[in-house]
Amino acid sequence: MKTYLDCIPCFFRQALEISKILKVSKDKQKKIFDEIAKAVIKFSLNNPPPLMGKTIHNIVKKITKKEDPYSQIKRKSNHLALKIYPYLKKKVYHSSDRLQKAVELAIAGNIIDYGVGSDFGKESMKDIKKQISLNRINSKFFKYKEFKEALRKSHSILYLADNAGEIVFDKVLIEEIKSLYPDKKIIYAVREKPIINDALISDAYFCGIDKVAQVISSGCDAPGTVLSLCSQDFLKVYKKADMIISKGQGNFEALWGKRDCIFFLFMAKCPVVAKEVGSRVGEKILLF
Amino acid sequence: MKTYLDCIPCFFRQALEISKILKVSKDKQKKIFDEIAKAVIKFSLNNPPPLMGKTIHNIVKKITKKEDPYSQIKRKSNHLALKIYPYLKKKVYHSSDRLQKAVELAIAGNIIDYGVGSDFGKESMKDIKKQISLNRINSKFFKYKEFKEALRKSHSILYLADNAGEIVFDKVLIEEIKSLYPDKKIIYAVREKPIINDALISDAYFCGIDKVAQVISSGCDAPGTVLSLCSQDFLKVYKKADMIISKGQGNFEALWGKRDCIFFLFMAKCPVVAKEVGSRVGEKILLF
Secondary structure (H helix, E strand, O other), X not given: OOOOXXXXXXXXXXXXXXXXXXOOOHHHHHHHHHHHHHHHHHOOOOOOHHHHHHHHHHHHHHHHOOOOOOHHHHXXXXXXXXXXXXXXXXXXXXXXXXXXXXXXXXXXXXXOOOOOOOOOOOOOHHHHHHHHHOOOEEEEEEOHHHHHHHHHHOOEEEEEOOEOOHHHHHHXXXXXXXXXXXXXXXXXEEEOOOOOOEOEHHHHHHOOHHHOOEEEEOOOOOOOOOHHHOOHHHHHHHHHOOEEEEEOHHHHHHHOOOOOOEEEEEEOOOHHHHHHHOOOOOOEEEEO | OOOOOOXXXXXXXXXXXXXXXXXXXXXXXXXXXXXXXXXXXXXXXXXXXXXXHHHHXXXXXXXXXXXXXXXXXXXXXXXXXXXXXXXXXXXXXXXXXXXXXXXXHHHHHHHOOOOOOOOOOOOOHHHHHHHHHOOOEEEEEEOHHHHHHHHHHOOEEEEXXXXXXXXXXXXXXXXXXXXXXXXXXXXXXXXXXXXXXXXXXXXXXHOOHHHOOEEEEOOOOOOOOOHHHOOHHHHHHHHHOOEEEEEOHHHHXXXXXXXXXXXXXXXXXXXXXXXXXXXXXXXXXXXX
16 A cells, blocks of 8 residues: 555654653654654655654664563553453353454454554553454455455465454454364464554563464564565565465554455554445455 | 644644545645654744644645635635624624623634634635533633723724634624724634635624725735734734734734733633633633
C-alpha cells in the first residue's frame, strides 16, 4: 500500500506520542519534529507507510539515545497477554468452531498497538476482554472459508507477527492449527530490531511461541514487513511458503497486493487503511 | 500563547483539509506538505500558532494560485448566518438578561470555523441552532459579571472579529451593547487579506456591521491578531481602547496575556487551547 497524504499528520502525531511516553524535553521534541519534517520532504508517497515509521523511530532513537523506547511497554503487554491466555483457551474450547474462534481472537489481539491512534495502546485486561467480546466482524471482510481451505491445502505456513503481547493471541491460533494439522510446518517471523512495540525474538521466546512454531527474524526493522528491508534468508522462506498469515496493519500496509495466498488478520485502526479496505475503523479484518 | 508541539500535526491536518476543499492534485498536495515541513523546521515554538497558520495558508495560496480559497465558503456562511439573524434577535428579545444571551450567542457563533478540527466547519442551520441551544457554559470560564462591569466603565471598545458568518452573531451583541449604551464608541476590526474563512472588510459590509460600528482592518493577515503583523493605525486603536472584545480561538492564541481589559469570547475547539484555559473541548469561553 502506498502512503497517503493523510498519513503525514499522523507521522508527526506518532512522534508526539512516543515523545510523551519517553518524557522527552521540549527542545529534543522540536529537534525530533524538525528531523521528521526533513524526512517527509525526502519521502516518496509511493513507499508504504511503515518505511516512514522506521525513519521516525530511528530519529527518535538517535535523539533520545534510547535503543528500545518501548521495552517496558512490551514487557507489560506480554505479561498482560499471558494472564489472559487461559481465558482465551477457554473461549476457544467452548466454541462450536474452535478454529474460527481462534482466528477471531488473533485479530482481537491486534488491539495491543502503540503505533496508531490514541484510542489504542492504553489497554487494560478489561479493555482487551471487552474487545474480544465485541463482534465487529463484517462478513465482507472476513474470508474465513478461504482461510480454512488454504490452511488445509498448505504444507508450509509463514506467520508474520506484529506486536508484543498480541503474539500470545497468535500462539492460541497456532495451537489450534497444530491440533487440526499436526504435520504442518509453521514458521513465525518477528522483527529484527526494536521498532515501536513490535515483537522481537526475545518476546516470542518469552511468550513460548518457540514451543509451537519455528521462530525466525524477518531481518526487517520497520513496523511492517517491507520486503526491501528483509534478509535474504527470510525472503527465501517468504517465497517458498504455501500460505502466509500476516498480522497487523503494518504488515498489511507493507504486503497488500504483493503475493498470492496471503491472509491479512488485523483491526482497521486508521481511516486511511479502513478506506483502502472498504471497511470502517475498528472492524476486525480477515482479508485474502 | 506559544505554539505547542501538539500543534504541529494539526498544521499538516489543516493543510490536508484545505487541499481537499480545493480538490488539489496529489502532486501539488505533496508540494504543499514539503513547503510546510520546511517552514516547521524554521518555526520557533515561541511564536503563537496563528503565525504558522498564516505561513500554511500562504503556501497553499502560492501553490494553488488561489488568492481566496475560502471565498465560496465565506459567502455561504454569511448567507446562512443572515438567515439565522431573526432567530437570534428573537432569542435575545425573550431573555431575562438580554446582554448575557447576546454574549452567549456571540460565542456560539464561533462554531463557524474552518481552521480547526473536523467536527467544526461543516455547519448547517440545524447544527448552529443545536449549538445555540447547548448550554456548554462553565461558570469558571464565563466572566460575565466582569464583562458587564468593564462594558459599563469603558468608552471606546475595540471588537476583534473572527470568521465570516460568525460576524452576524457579533452584530447581535453589538446591537445589544448599543441599545444599553448608545454613546459607546465601537470599532470592529477584521483581517487585512484572505486567510482561511476569517472575515474581511467586504464580509463586514455585506453583513451590515458598518451600520452598528466603525469597521476597520487590523492590517494582519494571520488567522489571529498577531500584533507584530498589524498596521500602525490599528495598533494605535488597540492601545487606546478602554476594552477589547476578542472573538475566536485564533485571536485568543495571538493575544492571551498581552494586555489588560481584554475579554476573549470563543469556543474551545482543540485540546491544546482547552488545556491552556483549563476547560474541556467544546466549552463556551468568556475569559478575562
